[in-house]
Amino acid sequence: MESSMSDLNSHHHHCVEISMEVHKVVPPPHRSTLEKLKTRLKETFFPDDPLRQFQGQTRKTKWILGAQYVFPILQWGPNYSFQLLKSDVVSGLTIASLAIPQGISYAKLANLPPIVGLYSSFVPPLVYAVLGSSRDLAVGPVSIASLIMGSMLREEVSPSNDPLLFLQLAFSSTFFAGVFQASLGILRLGFIIDFLSKATLIGFMAGAAIIVSLQQLKALLGIKNFTKQMGLVPVLSSVFHHKDEWSWQTILMGVCFLVALLLARHISMRRPKLFWVSAGAPLASVIFSTLLVFAFKAQNHGISVIGKLQQGLNPPSWNMLHFHGSHLGLIMKTGLITGIISLTEGIAVGRTFAALKNYQVDGNKEMIAIGMMNIVGSSTSCYVTTGAFSRSAVNHNAGAKTAVSNIIMAVTVMVTLLLLMPLFQYTPNVILGAIIVTAVVGLIDIPAAYYIWKIDKFDFLVMLCAFFGVIFISVQGGLAIAVGLSIFKILMQITRPKTVMVGNIAGTDIYRDIHHYKEATTVPGFLILSIESPINFANTTYLNERILRWIEDYEAEEDTKKQQSLRFIVLDLSPVSSIDTSGVSLFKELRKAVEKKGIEASTLELQSSIGEVIEKLQRADEDRDLSRPDCLFLTVGEAVASLVSTVKAQSSSHI
């Protein structure tokens, strides 16, 4: 070890002595357009190189690997042990105790019958256990997707006037959401969800949490005639216009249980070991409040209860799916938006816990799993489901080892569906509201928002737009504005790239921004500019004008500061990661402009390290006036040194 390191060191000393030699810029090794296209497509659609593990295997192993690739259960199933089962049973029962009350609550949030929420906690977890590659994801309905589905479908169909049609639309939307999710995975277009940036999601989730909480005011205050709109303004005005409907018994009960649930959440957050406090609190609240209502006959004193629930397992629902008719557009739109939102949540949750436990989840495979789960779900009376943030955290804390915890949860829900449904008859709605509020409060992430403010003000603006968009316009509207703004930012950065004047850091070959490094000084007679963005059609016009303005500014200063007249212009293209035909033309035009300026011996030199850029600059040039050997350099230092020596040679020949 010691010897190899000193080798390295001497090697470095060596290089320093001869670094004045100018290195030739060579084009990258030739590759045909087809090869390039293949590489590009592979990097775009198969960045994870899924076929890598199949290389050099026998046919039988390939089959096994293939089956394991499609059904991850075959990967961990054979090694499953009693030890793992013990952990999974504990975590499975824990998340079931959370899943049952949450299922009922979220179904009500989506304007669906409460039992659909339980159905959705039974079939999808089983499907995910077979297809999913995350070990911690706890699957079921989630608040935001429920809210969006409920509010979007309500725009065309009233859930109270035509509950059957509404249910059909919900199942159909779930089907389309599943198809959309699975096809994103199959077509390997998973990067589409990357366009929902962290800032967008934080703003969006906080806004959604507030919208969801506002909806719970109906249950928490005991109001009967609640508005059907979602925005902050209409909900609050509706709440205060129906003050006479407020029921003090409901409010009292709601506040007590809400405080208890928030307290339980607070305890678990402080001490992760006490995760069971917040995990068990919802079920405990449901049982306790149901007993209270039953004991005091509170349903006769202004406290509304769920009422009779159907018993039995999921009925088939494939005959309820709509594939044509007047609502098809709405169904597809709803499916698309709930699909992408729930997919984002599911993938993000999976990745978060995979990173914690140091294993990898395959984004595209997860998309197929979540999509299949929703396709199967839609034909077994389930609405849209995904991996839920809060439930997966509980699952992880409770020590889940594999997807078996999802199976345990599903079995528990099954038992509930078969035997325990009558017990929920007296469960008060106000408790469901309190459970939802407690669950969504965690979606408001103030520290993350502060962190974004600190690092990037524009990201913060995107976040605010998502937040206020959701609250004041609509859930989809807020999301669309934030995504649009994020993309607009990228385009703006490219449309107006920074150009900075760089100078030499005394005593080195390093050239850096002279406004950033005080020790960087300009080289007399040289204007060295660094272009800090890819060069393409969107910015060539700007760059052309901006660089000419730099030259003018330099010439204007010449007279006042009596500095040496401009002789050479060097463009540092190291931050230029790509270039297109317009970009190549830019340099041709700049060269012409510089020549027309008539600056004595003025030339335009380029420096780039990116193969693609060098290749295009060289290919563009049959007249050899852009990339002639003495025009394209490996580093700014070499460009300067070479130009200086050229001038020296010229002036000595004059003598």
Place this chain on the structure above:
Amino acid sequence: MESSMSDLNSHHHHCVEISMEVHKVVPPPHRSTLEKLKTRLKETFFPDDPLRQFQGQTRKTKWILGAQYVFPILQWGPNYSFQLLKSDVVSGLTIASLAIPQGISYAKLANLPPIVGLYSSFVPPLVYAVLGSSRDLAVGPVSIASLIMGSMLREEVSPSNDPLLFLQLAFSSTFFAGVFQASLGILRLGFIIDFLSKATLIGFMAGAAIIVSLQQLKALLGIKNFTKQMGLVPVLSSVFHHKDEWSWQTILMGVCFLVALLLARHISMRRPKLFWVSAGAPLASVIFSTLLVFAFKAQNHGISVIGKLQQGLNPPSWNMLHFHGSHLGLIMKTGLITGIISLTEGIAVGRTFAALKNYQVDGNKEMIAIGMMNIVGSSTSCYVTTGAFSRSAVNHNAGAKTAVSNIIMAVTVMVTLLLLMPLFQYTPNVILGAIIVTAVVGLIDIPAAYYIWKIDKFDFLVMLCAFFGVIFISVQGGLAIAVGLSIFKILMQITRPKTVMVGNIAGTDIYRDIHHYKEATTVPGFLILSIESPINFANTTYLNERILRWIEDYEAEEDTKKQQSLRFIVLDLSPVSSIDTSGVSLFKELRKAVEKKGIEASTLELQSSIGEVIEKLQRADEDRDLSRPDCLFLTVGEAVASLVSTVKAQSSSHI
């Protein structure tokens, strides 16, 4: 000179000796968010710094400069000389001889009365002469904008059944086009037209040229019942379904004149001095063919003629503008699209000739000028106008010196309108068709297409999409597809950035792609990766996975090649021009992942030269684990040298 250059040289020798010293990476000088925002907004909206010339001037000079800024005529007007006038009269008369037949032809292309084309060659050139800053632009109606306006308006209103309403819609669209153009200039949003890349424009113009030429088959073949659609397929099928309507006299006349016109064009292209051949040919053809028709009474032998034309100057038309009503949506859409297309042509022409004569045109000022020209035009019976490619080239070749040539042209057109209109009564339509075909043939630029194919295959694809989109779908459709694809390319480049392994070029401090430079060799124990794109939300997930895969690949090779185990990971961020909050988190996550990997002494080092990136990395970091002094380096060479010496120090302390 000699001494300063040798100074420089010795200075370079000096630096080489001490370059082993590691330089501290400092954050850029502190600037408040407000200051940054100001700089950013200034660079975005005022890259040309228009107020620069006002600095340090007296109040009177400021007024004069201000007036000159708004009315460029005040700039060159006072110095106007008889010498200049002589050139301008020649060029003005030349373009007038082209403008009269083209005006009539293009108006027919837009389904408007022929005289509107002449009106549009009278008022707008006068407005432009006062407000425009280009000296070569010849203003008037153009083929593509005429085609688009005609075809878009025809979707809702038939020009033959309701000509008055059609005319009103055309004037209203012109008004909105002008308002849109002027507001782009006033709001300094001119960069929007930059999103029409060169590739898009070349494909689009070639497609439009073919569509326009196909429309001329009606006149060239003498067909009476022509289709109203624009696409290649419907037009050709219509042509061959009406074979019985083909008139041999018309075809004969058309072919003769078309050949003559194309020949004239060819001569002028070969010898620019003979510009007057192609410039005068259209008018000569009109006169000659009119005489022919008149002499042989050919209008009675199947050759259709223009017929009686109104006489007199532009009537006012502000009372014909629609600001409400059922067609408002169509009017605004048409205005927007024709506005942006004609603006693009006008600005591109202005810039091309300004670059040839080495003066600058101010894009935003040009937009205001063109916009005002259309606003004024719309209330004086003109339809949409801009600076035309072909006509400006003739103007330039004819020796135009200032915008006075536009005034001369306008006066000539005025004389025509007042006195010569009856002479056009017997002009055959077939000649107008031949003139249009000759004019648009020049829009098909095969060498440019080949050049794009050579440099950038994706740009070529964009071009093809624009071309086939225009031919087979619609003019707007093709344009939208091409622009969408161009933006998609930028986004894809950012979503899937290249990461390359860099190595040391023996004998230097330079690190370059090892697949590009054969002499670049990896440093044992080091994985040095260069990330070639800005880092933001759209690519952090990908980069995370890709970098981890690089590490896995390295470790897999370790065993086979028996190379030194991975000790250090260095990320070269020099091509990373910007970073956002997600990007900052990426490095935190990568560091955690690398630490979890348990690679002995494995650390993640960063190298960047961009102030913004350094600042954000440092600000993100209160725990000082990203940008601690020994983690962020000025160059890759310094990072490697510093790490090597650390290890050396450690291992010598072990001894």
